[in-house]
Amino acid sequence: MPVAALAARFRARQGTIAVIGLGYVGLPLALALVAAGFDVLALDQDPQRVRHLAAGQSPLRQVPAETVQGALRSGRLRVSAAWHRLAEADAVLVCVPTPLGRHREPDLTAVEAASWRIARQLRPGQLIVLESTSFPGTTRQVMLPILEATGLRCGTGFFLAHAPEREDPGNGGFRTATIPRVVGGVDAPSLALASALYGAFLEQVVPVASADVAEAAKLTENIFRAVNMALVNELKLVFGAMGIDVWEVIEAARTKPFGYMPFFPGPGLGGHCIPVDPQYLSWQARAHGVPTRFIDLAGEINAAMPQHVLDRLALALDRLQGRGLRGARVLVLGIGYKRNLEDLRESPGLRLMEMLEARGAAACYFDPLVPVIPPLAEHPALAGRHGLAWSAATLAECHAALVVADHDGVDYAGLAAAVPLVVDTRNVCARLGLAGPHIVKA
Incomplete structure (x- = not known):
């Protein structure tokens, strides 16, 4: 035709x-x-x-x-x-x-x-x-x-x-x-x-x-996001060392009507695009003999965020409860890679569960969208695990809760009331007006 x-x-x-x-x-x-x-x-x-x-x-x-x-x-x-x-x-x-x-x-x-x-x-x-x-x-x-x-x-x-x-x-x-x-x-x-x-x-x-231009445009869109996420993750570390709340800084900066676009820190990148697509361009750039230093550095910063979160959790447990991670029961809240999504690809929540258990903690999870963890090639040891049955009694059995994905419809006030330590990587507690010495941002 x-x-x-x-x-x-x-x-x-x-x-x-x-x-x-x-x-x-x-x-x-x-x-x-x-x-x-x-x-x-x-x-x-x-x-x-x-x-x-x-x-x-x-x-x-x-x-x-x-x-x-x-x-x-x-x-x-x-x-x-x-x-x-x-x-x-x-x-x-x-x-x-x-x-x-x-x-x-x-x-x-x-x-x-x-x-x-x-x-x-x-x-x-x-x-x-x-x-x-x-x-x-x-x-x-x-x-x-x-x-x-x-x-x-x-x-x-x-x-x-x-x-x-x-x-x-x-x-x-x-x-x-x-x-x-x-x-x-x-x-x-x-x-x-x-x-x-x-x-x-x-x-x-x-x-x-x-x-080729269409393919490059898509990679550019996602690399832009990955690099800016890395920047704000690094600012979180810098401002945190200075005693400054990075989320408050971002809210103040975003009032500028031009020349600024807000990005928010988190516990690590997940999904099928942002953690993956920059690697596609870096791989091809190496084949052409061109370094991608900026992209590679952003990847290193983002990949280090789960360890930063784990360190913050361990420090808070020691400071507030006089205990370490070994033997602690830790609830990971939200294992979908982002808010209101059940997709587990490159999930920082699953990665943190594995890291917790490698440190001797007992990791459980709650995610209203993922009642059971399906078989995943990257996380074979987690397959078949069921989410926590949410109640004040089961929450009280946890030494700490780690908010990784801030899904809607979760009783965060109940969480903060029942669990003696809440480590919040998404600032959801502050957005809801929940505060206290046992709520720690990471």
Whole structure:
């Protein structure tokens, strides 16, 4: 099909769009496409996820089951694990994980696997778009050769672009359709088609010169956040040594209406973006012989925050109770990597539980969103643990509580009343007006 004709189909919201990967990125994307009027083929390699979605169940708390059920009833959403059906699609959007490997190197296994699956079904005229975050050159250097091994050529036989996802799980202030999307093509026809497709269901598309630029833009967004988080974490240490409350400093600074953007300290970085994406650029920069000193230093500072929190906890236990960590029962409050989210990827809460137990403490946890810790390759010893049954009696059995993720709906006043030491890494107690010598900021 000629480029102009396919672009017109996209603008008219016609045709079938396949979405590979139905997690935090892919499922909201699929539903946004359905809401715009597209027919969507949603695929995932996890058979249990496919079964649940096909039955109208949502695997994500922030995606209501009713929304999934409505999309299924409309007939526009088809959930499948049948990869041969990729041949039915006019466009294939790839939303698979891009984690780090054992040695903190980029792991593109899922991207490569998805590319080979697409290649086996690739037909002339299809548009392929990678949404997964990766280093500049991934779309062009990893996906393109796999797809062109079919004998088809990009720009004539098929089309290839990068449109990095911009989801913020747990943030109800933005929807997939309202977040501007950067789009870069491997060539001009690919950019034109990708812009037509995304423009048909998003409010704003930002075309850029190449897929490499689009990939670099996404890394820049997240590196900006990682570096500024490291800065404020370091300021927390500096101001703390001076007896100055860093949260009060930030609140004062943010009253300036220009030239300042508030970032807040924490117990360490978590999630699938901020701890991971800077490593992708650092890895590639080393391959080009270019140092990334600023990025690497930020990573070191952020990675040191769990140890700082543990040290503050040990010091407070010694000062207030005359005891050390060994033998202490410590409640970790919030093991999702951020507020109001159950995602455990790179969770500082899980890391702190392991560090506590390595120091001889008995670590328990409470998280209203994670009743049981699932099997995780990074934390095998924690799998299957159940959260604490919340009550004044069970809280009173703890020597200390460590607030790691400040979820809504938690009785922080009850916590402060029942536990003799609360170490707060999120300033939630102060925000709620809770104070006392047993509440310590970290």
